[in-house]
Amino acid sequence: MRQDHRLSRMLHVLIHLDRHRKHATSEEIAEMLRTNPVVVRRTLAGLRKAGLVASEKGHGGGWRLARGLGEITLRDIYTALGEPPLFAIGNAQDNPVCLVEKAVNSAIDHTLEQAQALMMDRFATITLADIAADFDKRLLDYPVEARRFGHVRDHDKTGS
Amino acid sequence: MRQDHRLSRMLHVLIHLDRHRKHATSEEIAEMLRTNPVVVRRTLAGLRKAGLVASEKGHGGGWRLARGLGEITLRDIYTALGEPPLFAIGNAQDNPVCLVEKAVNSAIDHTLEQAQALMMDRFATITLADIAADFDKRLLDYPVEARRFGHVRDHDKTGS
DNA sequence: GCCACATGTAACAAACAAAGTTACAAAATT
Protein backbone atom coordinates (compact mmCIF):
# COMPACT_ATOMS: atom_id res chain seq x y z
CA MET A 1 0.00 0.00 0.00
CA ARG A 2 1.12 3.52 -0.56
CA GLN A 3 1.29 5.60 2.55
CA ASP A 4 0.15 9.16 3.00
CA HIS A 5 3.11 11.21 4.22
CA ARG A 6 1.39 14.55 4.41
CA LEU A 7 0.95 14.66 8.17
CA SER A 8 4.61 13.97 8.77
CA ARG A 9 5.65 16.51 6.16
CA MET A 10 3.40 19.24 7.48
CA LEU A 11 4.71 18.84 11.02
CA HIS A 12 8.20 19.11 9.62
CA VAL A 13 7.42 22.30 7.72
CA LEU A 14 5.55 24.05 10.49
CA ILE A 15 8.29 23.50 13.04
CA HIS A 16 10.91 24.79 10.63
CA LEU A 17 8.63 27.77 10.06
CA ASP A 18 8.89 28.55 13.73
CA ARG A 19 12.45 27.57 14.49
CA HIS A 20 14.45 28.54 11.42
CA ARG A 21 12.61 31.01 9.25
CA LYS A 22 9.40 32.81 9.97
CA HIS A 23 8.77 33.06 6.25
CA ALA A 24 9.42 30.66 3.40
CA THR A 25 8.30 30.34 -0.21
CA SER A 26 6.83 27.16 -1.64
CA GLU A 27 10.07 26.76 -3.54
CA GLU A 28 12.17 26.83 -0.39
CA ILE A 29 9.86 24.48 1.44
CA ALA A 30 9.81 22.12 -1.54
CA GLU A 31 13.60 21.97 -1.42
CA MET A 32 13.47 21.11 2.25
CA LEU A 33 10.98 18.30 1.61
CA ARG A 34 12.71 17.26 -1.60
CA THR A 35 9.56 17.69 -3.59
CA ASN A 36 7.73 20.05 -5.91
CA PRO A 37 6.45 23.55 -5.00
CA VAL A 38 2.99 22.67 -6.30
CA VAL A 39 2.76 19.76 -3.90
CA VAL A 40 3.68 22.17 -1.11
CA ARG A 41 0.99 24.70 -2.10
CA ARG A 42 -1.61 22.01 -2.51
CA THR A 43 -0.96 20.54 0.90
CA LEU A 44 -0.49 23.83 2.76
CA ALA A 45 -3.74 25.10 1.19
CA GLY A 46 -5.64 22.82 3.55
CA LEU A 47 -3.79 24.19 6.55
CA ARG A 48 -4.54 27.73 5.43
CA LYS A 49 -8.25 27.01 5.22
CA ALA A 50 -8.06 25.72 8.77
CA GLY A 51 -6.31 28.92 9.89
CA LEU A 52 -3.04 27.26 10.85
CA VAL A 53 -0.86 29.09 8.34
CA ALA A 54 -1.17 32.18 6.16
CA SER A 55 0.20 32.88 2.71
CA GLU A 56 1.11 36.02 0.82
CA LYS A 57 1.63 36.55 -2.87
CA GLY A 58 4.22 38.54 -4.72
CA HIS A 59 7.63 39.83 -3.70
CA GLY A 60 8.59 38.78 -0.22
CA GLY A 61 5.57 36.53 -0.12
CA GLY A 62 5.38 32.94 1.07
CA TRP A 63 4.10 31.00 4.02
CA ARG A 64 4.10 31.72 7.73
CA LEU A 65 2.50 30.31 10.88
CA ALA A 66 -0.81 31.84 11.86
CA ARG A 67 -0.62 30.51 15.44
CA GLY A 68 2.04 29.59 17.93
CA LEU A 69 3.36 26.02 17.96
CA GLY A 70 1.69 25.49 21.33
CA GLU A 71 -1.69 26.23 19.78
CA ILE A 72 -1.44 23.59 17.04
CA THR A 73 -2.06 19.93 17.79
CA LEU A 74 -1.42 16.98 15.50
CA ARG A 75 -5.15 16.53 15.49
CA ASP A 76 -5.61 20.04 14.06
CA ILE A 77 -3.28 19.21 11.19
CA TYR A 78 -4.87 15.84 10.56
CA THR A 79 -8.27 17.51 10.36
CA ALA A 80 -6.93 20.28 8.12
CA LEU A 81 -5.66 17.63 5.71
CA GLY A 82 -9.23 16.38 5.34
CA GLU A 83 -8.96 13.48 7.78
CA PRO A 84 -7.37 11.06 5.34
CA PRO A 85 -7.87 7.31 5.93
CA LEU A 86 -5.82 5.99 8.83
CA PHE A 87 -5.81 2.29 8.08
CA ALA A 88 -4.35 0.19 5.33
CA ILE A 89 -6.64 -2.71 6.14
CA GLY A 90 -10.38 -2.57 5.80
CA ASN A 91 -13.58 -4.44 5.26
CA ALA A 92 -14.49 -6.18 2.07
CA GLN A 93 -18.04 -5.58 0.87
CA ASP A 94 -18.21 -8.52 -1.48
CA ASN A 95 -21.69 -9.66 -0.59
CA PRO A 96 -23.60 -7.02 1.39
CA VAL A 97 -26.49 -9.40 2.09
CA CYS A 98 -24.33 -12.04 3.76
CA LEU A 99 -24.73 -12.12 7.52
CA VAL A 100 -21.33 -13.76 7.96
CA GLU A 101 -19.77 -10.79 6.21
CA LYS A 102 -21.70 -8.45 8.45
CA ALA A 103 -20.51 -10.19 11.61
CA VAL A 104 -16.92 -10.22 10.35
CA ASN A 105 -16.97 -6.56 9.40
CA SER A 106 -18.54 -5.60 12.67
CA ALA A 107 -15.70 -7.26 14.57
CA ILE A 108 -13.01 -5.61 12.47
CA ASP A 109 -14.75 -2.24 12.57
CA HIS A 110 -14.96 -2.38 16.31
CA THR A 111 -11.22 -2.85 16.62
CA LEU A 112 -10.46 -0.17 14.06
CA GLU A 113 -12.73 2.27 15.85
CA GLN A 114 -10.93 1.68 19.10
CA ALA A 115 -7.57 2.20 17.45
CA GLN A 116 -8.80 5.33 15.70
CA ALA A 117 -10.11 6.75 18.96
CA LEU A 118 -6.75 6.12 20.56
CA MET A 119 -4.90 7.80 17.72
CA MET A 120 -7.20 10.83 17.66
CA ASP A 121 -6.78 11.12 21.39
CA ARG A 122 -3.01 11.02 21.16
CA PHE A 123 -2.95 13.47 18.25
CA ALA A 124 -5.14 15.90 20.16
CA THR A 125 -2.70 15.79 23.07
CA ILE A 126 0.50 16.44 21.18
CA THR A 127 1.24 20.03 20.15
CA LEU A 128 3.92 21.15 17.75
CA ALA A 129 5.58 22.79 20.74
CA ASP A 130 6.03 19.35 22.26
CA ILE A 131 7.75 18.08 19.15
CA ALA A 132 9.83 21.24 18.85
CA ALA A 133 10.98 20.72 22.45
CA ASP A 134 12.07 17.20 21.53
CA PHE A 135 13.93 18.66 18.57
CA ASP A 136 15.73 21.12 20.87
CA LYS A 137 16.74 18.23 23.08
CA ARG A 138 18.10 16.27 20.12
CA LEU A 139 20.02 19.33 19.01
CA LEU A 140 21.85 19.41 22.33
CA ASP A 141 22.53 15.68 22.42
CA TYR A 142 23.35 15.09 18.80
CA PRO A 143 26.81 16.65 18.32
CA VAL A 144 28.18 15.02 21.46
CA GLU A 145 27.06 11.70 20.13
CA ALA A 146 28.18 12.38 16.58
CA ARG A 147 31.65 13.62 17.45
CA ARG A 148 32.53 10.12 18.54
CA PHE A 149 32.07 9.08 14.94
CA GLY A 150 33.58 12.27 13.52
CA HIS A 151 30.48 13.21 11.54
CA VAL A 152 29.82 16.74 12.74
CA ARG A 153 31.88 19.78 13.52
CA ASP A 154 29.52 22.66 14.18
CA HIS A 155 27.59 22.47 17.38
CA ASP A 156 24.57 24.21 15.87
CA LYS A 157 24.16 22.03 12.82
CA THR A 158 20.52 21.00 12.43
CA GLY A 159 20.58 18.82 9.39
CA SER A 160 18.37 20.79 7.02
CA MET B 1 -5.19 4.82 -0.62
CA ARG B 2 -6.11 1.30 -1.51
CA GLN B 3 -7.08 -0.88 1.38
CA ASP B 4 -6.11 -4.48 1.96
CA HIS B 5 -9.29 -6.56 2.31
CA ARG B 6 -7.67 -9.92 2.78
CA LEU B 7 -8.20 -10.18 6.53
CA SER B 8 -11.90 -9.48 6.19
CA ARG B 9 -12.22 -11.91 3.31
CA MET B 10 -10.38 -14.71 5.05
CA LEU B 11 -12.55 -14.43 8.15
CA HIS B 12 -15.57 -14.61 5.90
CA VAL B 13 -14.33 -17.74 4.14
CA LEU B 14 -13.22 -19.60 7.23
CA ILE B 15 -16.53 -19.12 9.00
CA HIS B 16 -18.47 -20.28 5.96
CA LEU B 17 -16.11 -23.28 5.87
CA ASP B 18 -17.28 -24.19 9.33
CA ARG B 19 -20.92 -23.20 9.20
CA HIS B 20 -22.08 -24.02 5.68
CA ARG B 21 -19.74 -26.45 3.98
CA LYS B 22 -16.81 -28.30 5.41
CA HIS B 23 -15.28 -28.44 1.97
CA ALA B 24 -15.17 -25.92 -0.86
CA THR B 25 -13.17 -25.48 -4.04
CA SER B 26 -11.38 -22.26 -4.93
CA GLU B 27 -14.01 -21.77 -7.60
CA GLU B 28 -16.86 -21.91 -5.09
CA ILE B 29 -15.08 -19.66 -2.63
CA ALA B 30 -14.30 -17.19 -5.40
CA GLU B 31 -17.98 -17.00 -6.24
CA MET B 32 -18.79 -16.27 -2.63
CA LEU B 33 -16.21 -13.47 -2.50
CA ARG B 34 -17.07 -12.29 -6.00
CA THR B 35 -13.50 -12.68 -7.13
CA ASN B 36 -11.17 -14.98 -9.01
CA PRO B 37 -10.16 -18.53 -7.96
CA VAL B 38 -6.49 -17.63 -8.30
CA VAL B 39 -6.88 -14.83 -5.79
CA VAL B 40 -8.46 -17.33 -3.42
CA ARG B 41 -5.62 -19.82 -3.80
CA ARG B 42 -3.01 -17.14 -3.43
CA THR B 43 -4.50 -15.82 -0.22
CA LEU B 44 -5.42 -19.16 1.31
CA ALA B 45 -1.89 -20.39 0.57
CA GLY B 46 -0.66 -18.22 3.42
CA LEU B 47 -3.18 -19.69 5.80
CA ARG B 48 -2.19 -23.18 4.76
CA LYS B 49 1.48 -22.49 5.54
CA ALA B 50 0.35 -21.33 8.97
CA GLY B 51 -1.60 -24.55 9.49
CA LEU B 52 -5.02 -22.90 9.65
CA VAL B 53 -6.47 -24.62 6.59
CA ALA B 54 -5.62 -27.63 4.46
CA SER B 55 -6.07 -28.18 0.73
CA GLU B 56 -6.47 -31.26 -1.41
CA LYS B 57 -6.02 -31.67 -5.12
CA GLY B 58 -8.04 -33.64 -7.61
CA HIS B 59 -11.59 -34.96 -7.51
CA GLY B 60 -13.43 -33.97 -4.39
CA GLY B 61 -10.53 -31.72 -3.46
CA GLY B 62 -10.66 -28.17 -2.17
CA TRP B 63 -10.19 -26.33 1.10
CA ARG B 64 -11.13 -27.17 4.66
CA LEU B 65 -10.37 -25.91 8.14
CA ALA B 66 -7.41 -27.51 9.88
CA ARG B 67 -8.51 -26.29 13.34
CA GLY B 68 -11.72 -25.42 15.11
CA LEU B 69 -13.00 -21.87 14.94
CA GLY B 70 -12.25 -21.46 18.63
CA GLU B 71 -8.58 -22.19 17.98
CA ILE B 72 -8.13 -19.46 15.37
CA THR B 73 -7.72 -15.81 16.38
CA LEU B 74 -7.76 -12.79 14.11
CA ARG B 75 -4.15 -12.35 15.07
CA ASP B 76 -3.34 -15.80 13.67
CA ILE B 77 -4.85 -14.86 10.35
CA TYR B 78 -3.18 -11.46 10.27
CA THR B 79 0.16 -13.17 10.88
CA ALA B 80 -0.55 -15.84 8.27
CA LEU B 81 -1.18 -13.09 5.73
CA GLY B 82 2.36 -11.86 6.33
CA GLU B 83 1.48 -9.04 8.72
CA PRO B 84 0.56 -6.52 6.04
CA PRO B 85 0.88 -2.79 6.87
CA LEU B 86 -1.84 -1.57 9.21
CA PHE B 87 -1.65 2.16 8.61
CA ALA B 88 -2.37 4.37 5.65
CA ILE B 89 -0.37 7.23 7.12
CA GLY B 90 3.33 7.10 7.72
CA ASN B 91 6.53 8.98 8.10
CA ALA B 92 8.21 10.83 5.31
CA GLN B 93 11.96 10.28 5.03
CA ASP B 94 12.68 13.31 2.93
CA ASN B 95 15.80 14.40 4.75
CA PRO B 96 17.18 11.70 7.04
CA VAL B 97 19.77 14.05 8.54
CA CYS B 98 17.22 16.63 9.69
CA LEU B 99 16.67 16.56 13.43
CA VAL B 100 13.25 18.18 13.05
CA GLU B 101 12.19 15.30 10.86
CA LYS B 102 13.54 12.85 13.41
CA ALA B 103 11.57 14.47 16.22
CA VAL B 104 8.41 14.55 14.09
CA ASN B 105 8.74 10.94 13.05
CA SER B 106 9.44 9.86 16.58
CA ALA B 107 6.18 11.45 17.75
CA ILE B 108 4.13 9.86 14.98
CA ASP B 109 5.82 6.48 15.39
CA HIS B 110 5.07 6.49 19.07
CA THR B 111 1.37 6.97 18.43
CA LEU B 112 1.30 4.37 15.66
CA GLU B 113 3.06 1.86 17.87
CA GLN B 114 0.48 2.33 20.59
CA ALA B 115 -2.35 1.90 18.12
CA GLN B 116 -0.70 -1.17 16.63
CA ALA B 117 -0.25 -2.72 20.05
CA LEU B 118 -3.92 -2.15 20.77
CA MET B 119 -4.98 -3.71 17.50
CA MET B 120 -2.72 -6.74 17.91
CA ASP B 121 -4.07 -7.16 21.40
CA ARG B 122 -7.67 -7.04 20.23
CA PHE B 123 -6.98 -9.36 17.30
CA ALA B 124 -5.35 -11.89 19.61
CA THR B 125 -8.44 -11.87 21.81
CA ILE B 126 -11.05 -12.43 19.12
CA THR B 127 -11.50 -15.98 17.81
CA LEU B 128 -13.49 -16.99 14.77
CA ALA B 129 -15.85 -18.73 17.16
CA ASP B 130 -16.70 -15.33 18.66
CA ILE B 131 -17.57 -13.95 15.27
CA ALA B 132 -19.51 -17.07 14.33
CA ALA B 133 -21.53 -16.67 17.52
CA ASP B 134 -22.34 -13.12 16.50
CA PHE B 135 -23.38 -14.45 13.11
CA ASP B 136 -25.71 -16.96 14.78
CA LYS B 137 -27.24 -14.14 16.77
CA ARG B 138 -27.80 -12.06 13.65
CA LEU B 139 -29.38 -15.04 11.97
CA LEU B 140 -31.99 -15.20 14.71
CA ASP B 141 -32.60 -11.46 14.79
CA TYR B 142 -32.45 -10.68 11.11
CA PRO B 143 -35.74 -12.06 9.73
CA VAL B 144 -37.75 -10.45 12.53
CA GLU B 145 -36.17 -7.14 11.71
CA ALA B 146 -36.43 -7.62 7.96
CA ARG B 147 -40.05 -8.70 7.90
CA ARG B 148 -41.00 -5.20 8.96
CA PHE B 149 -39.63 -4.03 5.63
CA GLY B 150 -40.87 -7.04 3.71
CA HIS B 151 -37.46 -8.10 2.48
CA VAL B 152 -37.24 -11.70 3.61
CA ARG B 153 -39.56 -14.65 3.75
CA ASP B 154 -37.46 -17.65 4.81
CA HIS B 155 -36.40 -17.72 8.42
CA ASP B 156 -33.15 -19.49 7.65
CA LYS B 157 -31.92 -17.23 4.90
CA THR B 158 -28.25 -16.38 5.45
CA GLY B 159 -27.53 -14.11 2.57
CA SER B 160 -24.82 -16.03 0.76
C1' DG C 1 -3.17 -45.62 -18.24
C1' DC C 2 -5.94 -41.84 -19.30
C1' DC C 3 -8.94 -38.18 -18.35
C1' DA C 4 -11.21 -34.83 -15.61
C1' DC C 5 -10.68 -32.05 -11.68
C1' DA C 6 -8.35 -29.29 -8.55
C1' DT C 7 -4.52 -26.88 -6.51
C1' DG C 8 0.24 -24.26 -7.25
C1' DT C 9 2.50 -20.53 -9.28
C1' DA C 10 4.51 -17.38 -12.41
C1' DA C 11 3.80 -13.51 -15.22
C1' DC C 12 1.21 -9.92 -16.62
C1' DA C 13 -2.83 -6.38 -16.70
C1' DA C 14 -6.12 -3.38 -14.40
C1' DA C 15 -7.53 -0.29 -10.86
C1' DC C 16 -6.75 3.06 -7.71
C1' DA C 17 -4.79 6.80 -4.75
C1' DA C 18 -0.77 9.65 -3.42
C1' DA C 19 2.74 12.20 -5.24
C1' DG C 20 4.89 14.60 -8.89
C1' DT C 21 4.75 17.67 -13.12
C1' DT C 22 3.29 21.09 -16.46
C1' DA C 23 0.92 25.07 -17.63
C1' DC C 24 -1.12 29.17 -16.85
C1' DA C 25 -4.09 32.57 -14.23
C1' DA C 26 -4.20 35.93 -10.38
C1' DA C 27 -2.37 39.00 -7.16
C1' DA C 28 1.18 41.80 -4.87
C1' DT C 29 5.67 44.24 -4.63
C1' DT C 30 9.28 46.87 -6.67
Added chain:
DNA sequence: AATTTTGTAACTTTGTTTGTTACATGTGGC
Protein backbone atom coordinates in the same frame (compact mmCIF):
# COMPACT_ATOMS: atom_id res chain seq x y z
C1' DA D 1 5.34 47.25 -16.51
C1' DA D 2 8.20 43.53 -14.84
C1' DT D 3 9.02 40.20 -11.44
C1' DT D 4 7.84 37.28 -7.88
C1' DT D 5 4.87 34.35 -5.70
C1' DT D 6 0.59 31.90 -4.70
C1' DG D 7 -3.77 29.34 -6.75
C1' DT D 8 -5.42 25.71 -9.35
C1' DA D 9 -6.61 22.65 -13.07
C1' DA D 10 -5.13 18.86 -15.85
C1' DC D 11 -2.21 15.30 -16.63
C1' DT D 12 1.62 11.79 -15.61
C1' DT D 13 4.16 8.77 -12.68
C1' DT D 14 4.55 5.48 -9.10
C1' DG D 15 3.51 1.84 -5.94
C1' DT D 16 0.36 -1.54 -4.11
C1' DT D 17 -3.59 -4.58 -4.16
C1' DT D 18 -6.50 -7.08 -6.95
C1' DG D 19 -7.70 -9.47 -11.08
C1' DT D 20 -6.46 -12.41 -15.19
C1' DT D 21 -4.19 -15.66 -18.21
C1' DA D 22 -1.52 -19.57 -18.85
C1' DC D 23 0.35 -23.63 -17.69
C1' DA D 24 2.52 -27.12 -14.54
C1' DT D 25 1.55 -30.52 -10.90
C1' DG D 26 -0.85 -33.75 -8.36
C1' DT D 27 -5.10 -36.82 -7.32
C1' DG D 28 -8.97 -39.79 -7.94
C1' DG D 29 -12.28 -42.33 -10.91
C1' DC D 30 -13.13 -45.07 -14.87
